Amino acid sequence: SQALRGTHLCEFEVDERLLWAKCRQTTRKEDKAYSLLGIFGIYMPFIYGEGEENAFRRLQEETDKPSNDRECIQHLRVTDPRDDKKRIEETKGGLLKGSYRWSLENSDFQRWRDDQQSRLLWIKGDPGKGKTMLLCGIVNELKKSMAKTDLSYFFCQATDSRINNATAVLRGLLYLIVDQQPSLVSHIRKKHDNAGKALF
Incomplete structure (x- = not known):
């Protein structure tokens, strides 16, 4: 009730804010955790299917991060490639295994997958020939076969001018890396603390 009367959310303890969703009824169980993102002022990707427990675990990890780390990651993020991949697949009518x-x-x-000396796999073709969906499938397979390895x-x-340039590519790759390995954000923070959002 204090929050509804205008008390700033930061004045409430994290554990207390987590309890606000305890009795909430949601269609998808993960939304019980996702509904608190705005309350904490943080961002994390929606991963439907991970279950309520994992969603709250990730939320807890985000709330445990120093606020400067969260701000750095928010400034770095131009898009979440996982969301883009999902959007592409849905727009194209779904991914068919036979297509990739x-x-x-x-x-x-x-050779590219197994040989550490083979660093480049060049896939070329005319527009509309299925390169993007092919890569969506390859990403899925790599995630399965490299379960213990981070994939960016x-x-x-x-x-889309946001994601059609080299800077956006680098920011997207870095974002996925630090999202999977949060401790690595410290390497970006060194410059972000001085330059702020202008760094990106």
Whole structure:
């Protein structure tokens, strides 16, 4: 009731704010945790299917981060490539396994995946030939086969000025890296503390 009377949210303890969702009824169980993001003033990606317990665990991890770390990550983020991937797949009508599984047997792909000295896999083709969906499938397969390894990727889109340039690509790749390995944000913080949002 104090919050409704105008008391600033930061004056409430984290544990108390977490309890505000205790009796909340949601269609998806993860939304019980996601509904608190605005209350804490933080961002984290929605991962439906992770379950309520994991959603609250991630939320707790975010609230435990120093506020300067959160601000740095928020400034770094231009987009979440995971959201872009999901949007692309939904826009295209879903991902068909047959549209990309053939590439997993390709010798060039296998060499790129398995040989640490092979750093570049070049996939080229005319617009509309399925390169993006092919890469969506490859990302899915890499996530399965590299479950204990962090994976960073980015999808450019020529018609969207936010994500069609080299700076956006680097920011997107870095964002996924620090989102998966939060301790690495300290390396960015060194310059962000001085330059602020202008760093990016």
